[in-house]
Amino acid sequence: MADVKSRVNVHSKTTVVSSKPIGPGKVHRFSALDHATGLHTLHIIFYYRTNPFHGSNYSFLDSFWVSLSEVLCLYPQSTGRLHRGEDGNWFVKCNDAGVRMLRATVGATLDEWLRSADATEERDLTVWEDMPDEPDIWSPFRIQINDFEGGGVAIGLSCTHMHADPTCATTLIKSWAEVHQGVPLAHPPLTLPLAPRRCLSPNTDTKSIKYYATKSKAETVSVKMATATFSFPDSAIKQRLIEVHEKCPDANPFDFLAALFWMRVVRLKEPTHDHTSSLSICTDFRKLMDAPLPYGYFGNALHFSLLSLDSEILDNGRLGHVVEMVHNHVAGLAEEEFWSAIDGLESQKEEMGQYAAPFRMYGPELTCVNMEHMIIPTGANESSSYQSLMYAAMFKKDEKPFHVTYHVGNVEGEGLILVVPSPEKGLSRRVTVTLPEEQIAKLCEDQALLDLEPTMLISGRK
Incomplete structure (x- = not known):
């Protein structure tokens, strides 16, 4: 059977760097748990009914470029490149190399897509690449902006699972949305690796x-x-x-x-x-x-x-x-x-x-x-209302994604x-x-x- 042509057409690729340079010599080291997930990749797709980047004070390109550049200053491990240390372990050299950005058009309306696409076709809304043997020039984070016919957009985020799990990858997009709106970050990143316990006799019989x-x-x-x-x-x-x-x-x-x-x-x-x-x-x-x-x-x-x-x-x-x-x-x-x-x-x-x-x-x-x-209270007491982290990624006030899909590679x-x-x-x-x-x-x-x-x-x- 002949391969069915994809309805997702990637028409441009570029690299977005942080708006402020990272200081020289900064590295991000992975924990043991990070290394253990190294065979997997993570892919998240945020679906919006309207394009959140239209109608801003900037052109479409500048609109998402400016806010993404600003938020990347807080996530230097996402803009850096992977290297192996002398001990053989992976680390990120935070060198401002940037995040790979792709733009694509989808040959269907958003509703047609949700009715007719399968998961194999949905993969085309994100980038699926295994880490190459020599990744020092390879972007471990990729963002793909997909425009549907008649309006609507899907934002696809792909990264190595070694870098991020579903929660922190979600907060990255949510932080981008908050910077785009000009509101404080609800969950600013903590980028220190999870260190092992410093005890003389760790419990290894569980x-x-x-x-x-x-x-x-x-x-x-x-x-x-x-x-x-x-x-x-x-x-x-x-x-x-x-x-x-x-x-x-x-x-x-x-x-x-x-x-x-x-x-x-x-x-x-x-x-x-x-x-x-x-x-x-x-x-x-x-x-x-x-x-x-x-x-x-x-x-x-x-x-x-x-x-x-x-x-x-x-x-x-x-x-x-x-x-x-x-x-x-x-x-x-x-x-x-x-x-x-x-x-x-x-x-x-x-x-x-x-x-x-x-x-x-x-x-x-x-x-x-x-x-x-991922369902968290919006206030300080038990009577508070609740929201889900992924649906709080609003680039415009009160315009939340109506569907978010998570996939794990390999x-x-x-x-x-x-x-x-x-x-x-x-x-x-x-x-x-x-x-x-x-x-x-x-x-x-x-x-x-x-x-x-x-x-x-x-x-x-x-």
């Missing part, structure tokens, strides 16, 4: 260390993957949480959706003799530490933990029980586990101080990413599930699922999911 050691040795088979995004309304999630309330009264939308999708995906697999099924749960630990990290902490603050259940429990429809198990697992994550995982990665350094080779953090088990932490294994806040208030959520191609087609027709009356986004389904 579940986390054993799990990471297993992951680092796991082999995966590369298969063709496909992706679909489900948007679930507040009313459906609220009703299902009521139904499982007796079993798990404190369940939140993530607990329910992680359990539901886990159960449905297990049913799609070929039967095996293995009597257990496992789910890897990815949790951001910024606010789970005794001394919390700010949302602006720039680096990786993710923890992967394993939940295993008897396959019979997952296969016989006991949803409330699985919701309870997911909830208790996430609620039971302790700071000691986060630190022990970091200690374990640090302990694997070679004699000269080089970190161990990166491995597939997202896999080999089915992995589910919890992004409930995912292999059983698949990836991202449970993301929705722009609608309440309990509505959006779930992006990446599975082997034959499984995703069946999942999109799964009646247990269709009963929740989801809207399908970027799935190619009419």
Whole structure:
């Protein structure tokens, strides 16, 4: 079959540098956790109904160029270039080389795109490049501005996962929007790497260390993957949480959706003799530490933990029980586990101080990413209203993105599930699922999911 021509046409490329030069000799060193994610890339797409850069006091080009140049002064690690130190570890030489900027036109209206595009085509809205062997002239951050016919724009951000996790990559775009509006940054960047604990006998005998050691040795088979995004309304999630309330009264939308999708995906697999099924749960630990990290902490603050259940429990429809198990697992994550995982990665350094080779953090088990932490209060007390970080990236007042998509590159294994806040208030959520191609087609027709009356986004389904 002939390749279908992309509707995304990249027509210009340039480089945007910070408006103020970085002082000589400044470097940014990566943590052990940053290095461990080195096989992956991160891609985020912010969709806007109207072009946020039109109607300003500048021309279109100058409008986003000026504000981006200003915010890049605060993120020198994004404008620098990667180098290897004498110890063999990566670091960023903050040399003002700049961020690669691309502009593109999309041969469809925004609504046509959301109805007809699939995840493969959506990739064209961002840059997908693996880090070259010699990246000293390669931009690790790329921003692509995509104009749709009839108005609307998608801003795609791509970067190495070693530089940033979903939270700090989101705050980078949000900070850009705040500079563009001329308002103070809500979450200014903290760019110090996450240092290991300075203790004489770090705990290296925990579940986390054993799990990471297993992951680092796991082999995966590369298969063709496909992706679909489900948007679930507040009313459906609220009703299902009521139904499982007796079993798990404190369940939140993530607990329910992680359990539901886990159960449905297990049913799609070929039967095996293995009597257990496992789910890897990815949790951001910024606010789970005794001394919390700010949302602006720039680096990786993710923890992967394993939940295993008897396959019979997952296969016989006991949803409330699985919701309870997911909830208790996430609620039971302790700071000691986060630190022990970091200690374990640090302990694997070679004699000269080089970190161990990166491995597939997202896999080999089915992995589910919890992004409930992205919903934050807008005031100082419990009665405050809440907003989601990604939908607060407003380049114009009160004009927030109406959809934000997250993708992780180089995912292999059983698949990836991202449970993301929705722009609608309440309990509505959006779930992006990446599975082997034959499984995703069946999942999109799964009646247990269709009963929740989801809207399908970027799935190619009419």
